Amino acid sequence: MSDRHDILIIGAGLIGLCTADALAMRGALVRVIDARPGPCEGTSFSNSGMIHPSQAMSWDPDKIKSSELARAFKNAAKVTARLGERSKTLIIEKMDALGLPKHASGCLQLFSDIDAAQEAQNEYNDIGITADIIMNETDTFNRPACRFPDDTSGDARAFGCALAADLAARGVSFVYQATDLNIRRSQDRFFVRTSQGVFDAKHLVIAAGVQSPDCLALLDVRLQLNIVSGAAADFELPKQADDLPDCPVMDAASRSALTVFSDRVRISGGWGLDDPAPLLARWGDIAPGLMLHLGQPRSKWSGLRPVSPVGRPYISGTSIPNLWVNTGHGHMGWTLCAGSGELLAQMITEGREDTRFAFSG
């Protein structure tokens, strides 16, 4: 047997794909297994496209209000923001390498009044994020807003699909429609049984999004994740697009965003929503002229965010040797995918010790 690291990854979403990429770049022999027919068919299918280290603070309203947890969550936000900054650089480099279009830099976030915007600006500054206050601009629909000059955006699914094709060309193998997962460990190897056959490897990475706890439970490892749904509606790109914002615009109150992609406009987000209807009503209040112009959505979608209860993702080993987790990225999975993949790959192939995103199970 060769002395290359041989590694199985469960999950072909943004996190599993970026982990595969970082491992393959380090010379590992990688196989990715997914129950669905192709890459990015789970939560990574239709997100808001924002690469936003600015949003590293938990979006869970209960966590934000509890003063007892506030300090722990602020620390978690700081490390998550730094990972997001590194990840952004890696994503942009990879987009260039894959020939994907670049988006204008920056994201905006709307607030009900200037006091709320200034309070938020202070909180952003506290975790090392630059946020400029802007007032009454066309792009902010004449509302007070924070502008995050260091954020950017891009089509996450297009990225994931292009990355999966590139990985396959570089020798990473993919097994899709692999259902009925079972895992056992014997003689220092993992044996993963699926409807597509049995695969074995020395290392196993669980990057299965909201299903990660179920996968780990097969090996008696307990991981707690909260599941928070969000929704999206896609519209045709209007022929006359002059009044569309240049960068994604978030609405702080509804945790949603309006994003203009090269081939569509998307309204997406919400915290605990299975249907985009309330978001469309909200954006009807914010931008009535634009919503009238967009007309009816061409498609609707909803997905489940894997939210770690500690306010930062789990990128870590576990109590079982060579069993690794990369999950719990919540509303930040597109932003953090490449940085999370790199970090886990460094732990596996280079023995890097890093407890910032540790998981104790």
Ligand SMILES: Cc1cc2nc3c(=O)[nH]c(=O)nc-3n(C[C@H](O)[C@H](O)[C@H](O)COP(=O)(O)OP(=O)(O)OC[C@H]3O[C@@H](n4cnc5c(N)ncnc54)[C@H](O)[C@@H]3O)c2cc1C
């Ligand atoms: C509406 C919405 C908007 C968002 N907007 C943004 C944004 O603007 N910016 C941002 O950074 N993040 C955003 N996010 C978050 C981001 O999309 C997620 O964090 C990210 O997609 C999670 O990726 P993942 O790879 O962990 O999960 P997934 O994409 O769900 O991938 C997990 C994969 O594992 C597979 N799997 C699971 N169990 C098994 C099993 N037993 N056997 C085989 N395969 C299995 C699944 O089929 C799936 O393909 C948004 C999320 C939502 C819902």
